[in-house]
Amino acid sequence: MGDLEITTVGHDRFGFDSVVPVNVLRSLYLRPHYITSVSSKVNIEGGHNVENDDDDDDIDQEHRKMMSGFHGNISYQSKSIYHPDTRSISYTTLSRFHPVRLLSTEKRKRILVTGGAGFVGSHLVDRLMLLGHEVTVLDNFFTGSKTTVNHWIGHPNFELVRHDVVEPFMIEVDRTWGHVNPIGPRACYDEGKRVAETLTYGFHRQDNVDVRVARIFNTFGPRMNPADGRVVSNFIVQALKGEDMTVYGDGQQTRSFQYIHDLVDGLILLMNSDETRPVNIGNGHEFTILEFAKMVKEIVAKVQREDGISGRDVRIINKPMPTDDPQKRRPDTTRAKEVLGWQPHWTVAMGVEEMVRYYKAKIAEGSL
Numbered sequence: 001m002g003d004l005e006i007t008t009v010g011h012d013r014f015g016f017d018s019v020v021p022v023n024v025l026r027s028l029y030l031r032p033h034y035i036t037s038v039s040s041k042v043n044i045e046g047g048h049n050v051e052n053d054d055d056d057d058d059i060d061q062e063h064r065k066m067m068s069g070f071h072g073n074i075s076y077q078s079k080s081i082y083h084p085d086t087r088s089i090s091y092t093t094l095s096r097f098h099p100v101r102l103l104s105t106e107k108r109k110r111i112l113v114t115g116g117a118g119f120v121g122s123h124l125v126d127r128l129m130l131l132g133h134e135v136t137v138l139d140n141f142f143t144g145s146k147t148t149v150n151h152w153i154g155h156p157n158f159e160l161v162r163h164d165v166v167e168p169f170m171i172e173v174d175r176t177w178g179h180v181n182p183i184g185p186r187a188c189y190d191e192g193k194r195v196a197e198t199l200t201y202g203f204h205r206q207d208n209v210d211v212r213v214a215r216i217f218n219t220f221g222p223r224m225n226p227a228d229g230r231v232v233s234n235f236i237v238q239a240l241k242g243e244d245m246t247v248y249g250d251g252q253q254t255r256s257f258q259y260i261h262d263l264v265d266g267l268i269l270l271m272n273s274d275e276t277r278p279v280n281i282g283n284g285h286e287f288t289i290l291e292f293a294k295m296v297k298e299i300v301a302k303v304q305r306e307d308g309i310s311g312r313d314v315r316i317i318n319k320p321m322p323t324d325d326p327q328k329r330r331p332d333t334t335r336a337k338e339v340l341g342w343q344p345h346w347t348v349a350m351g352v353e354e355m356v357r358y359y360k361a362k363i364a365e366g367s368l
């Protein structure tokens with residue numbers, strides 16, 4: 001594809017180092033956090049069950065590293081040990097967590113992420129956890145799921161609370177991130193966002209609350225709910241399953257998409273900057289929907305070829321355009337560039353390829 005490979009994400013700027021290797025992030029969403037006992041592919045050290053795992057040796061190695069120290073499946077079983085002499089019982093946890101940074105107490109932040117079990121929230125949680133912070137996720141699992149963060153459950157730096165943000169909640173933290181998505185018809189969504197911004201600035205003026213406001217544009221990546229009806233997940237899943245890809249209207253309407261790691265980079269930079277005005281975070285590169293469909297089709301075919309699969313040649317078909325589908329949506333990210341020194345690094349093609357591999361693994365395990 002000609003794109004330079006990206007090996008790390010994050011920045012060391014504004015006194016906050018958020019750099020982590022991409023492979024580590026991948027290991028958190030690409031490999032399942034369980035082992036399969038009946039599979040020819042199970043190996044004692046790695047113990048994963050994803051098919052077609054010949055192409056990403058790095059991830060395999062990462063996974064093996066994470067698992068080293070465990071010997072055989074038995075170590076993964078829930079174990080409680082009874083000590084007759086003291087008539088006590090000890091429990092062991094099942095998980096071995098990915099190493100997280102050790103930070104000094106001044107640097108370690110207590111961070112609340114509302115909606116942290118959702119798509120955007122869970123990626124932010126991964127990053128903050130790897131960086132060594134203490135993270136509390138508050139989520140009512142309305143659209144999110146425990147599975148997006150289950151690889152941290154039980155970690156001493158991590159807490160998951162099932163709670164609806166509309167109810168009061170008492171917690172003392174250094175930082176709060178809001179990533180709740182109260183779904184509903186578009187108008188409610190827009191008005192909800194406006195009210196949230198107005199209130200945020202109200203608290204800022206009246207009570208001197210230190211605030212940051214990010215305006216997030218179309219984002220895609222692993223853990224996106226394929227049932228959301230978003231164009232990126234629709235196209236990828238349709239192409240992977242060999243179904244027709246549906247384009248609404250003539251496909252000349254344009255969209256821009258940013259990859260999740262770029263968004264998380266932007267959010268972390270904004271949080272650590274002094275910028276209190278709203279900042280747009282998005283990728284300005286525009287595609288027509290038809291161009292995008294063709295790109296997805298090609299990338300899916302390429303990944304399948306690499307895996308030795310000859311997928312069906314999928315067709316791109318047109319259906320009538322739904323009402324109020326905007327013809328153009330493109331963020332102006334000048335402020336993010338000027339104030340944060342942020343700009344997207346991931347091309348859409350690179351992001352789509354990551355997501356194709358993620359959905360492929362989900363389809364292989366039967367959860368999609």
Ligand SMILES: NC(=O)c1ccc[n+]([C@@H]2O[C@H](COP(=O)([O-])OP(=O)(O)OC[C@H]3O[C@@H](n4cnc5c(N)ncnc54)[C@H](O)[C@@H]3O)[C@@H](O)[C@H]2O)c1
Pocket residue numbers: 114115116117118119120121138139140141142143144145163164165166178179180181182216217218219220
């Ligand atoms: N993904 C995008 O392209 C995009 C674009 C623009 C804005 N955003 C915004 O980013 C935020 C996160 O979006 P996402 O794509 O991760 O959505 P998501 O649905 O995956 O995540 C939202 C999370 O909030 C939780 N939640 C919803 N209502 C709640 C409540 N009342 N109490 C507690 N938890 C609740 C959900 O269970 C879910 O885990 C939202 O505010 C969304 O509007 C996202």
